[in-house]
Amino acid sequence: MNKKDFDISIIRPEMRASDFKRRGQGMSRARLKSIKRGLRTFHTLETMAVNIYKFQITRKTDDLNLQLISAMSNEMTHLQDFQAKLFEYGFRPSKTRFMYWMVGFIFGFFSRVLGRSAILRIGIWVETKAVHHYKELLHDIDWDEETRGIIEKDQADEWGHIKRWQSFLK
Ligand SMILES: [Fe+2]
Ligand SMILES: [Fe+2]
Numbered sequence: 001m002n003k004k005d006f007d008i009s010i011i012r013p014e015m016r017a018s019d020f021k022r023r024g025q026g027m028s029r030a031r032l033k034s035i036k037r038g039l040r041t042f043h044t045l046e047t048m049a050v051n052i053y054k055f056q057i058t059r060k061t062d063d064l065n066l067q068l069i070s071a072m073s074n075e076m077t078h079l080q081d082f083q084a085k086l087f088e089y090g091f092r093p094s095k096t097r098f099m100y101w102m103v104g105f106i107f108g109f110f111s112r113v114l115g116r117s118a119i120l121r122i123g124i125w126v127e128t129k130a131v132h133h134y135k136e137l138l139h140d141i142d143w144d145e146e147t148r149g150i151i152e153k154d155q156a157d158e159w160g161h162i163k164r165w166q167s168f169l170k
Contacts, residue, residue: 057072130158
């Protein structure tokens, strides 16, 4: 699937009770191990991403803040995607993810203090790294089809964030 196929105006795609499944039965240990590593990486990155946007939001009622709220909510969707998948596979989140919570807070808070340009530049920098991570893990890991579809949608969302912050910088 191509990233252009995804509707990134959908911040929170619908999830029905029947979408939740036990996953991983019949998979080799090596495949499960790589999926676990990938899901933990995504879950940790998204924990950081939620915090960056959360701490960038100021009290001003301008368009940038509205877009930051939208991006934060979108990252909360990503976090939910990977948290659900971890537990569906019988895995647990990374124990060191709180360090990334802190990193997200630091990036978010200090870019907010520095102002609009820093907010946008940090966003672009972090999202560019995220897109790269998504590309690598999509390539390296033999995902189940449903999880792969979710990862591709989330990657398209990250592209959308980069484009949005770039348009604000112009
Ligand atoms: Fe994300
Ligand atoms: Fe993002």
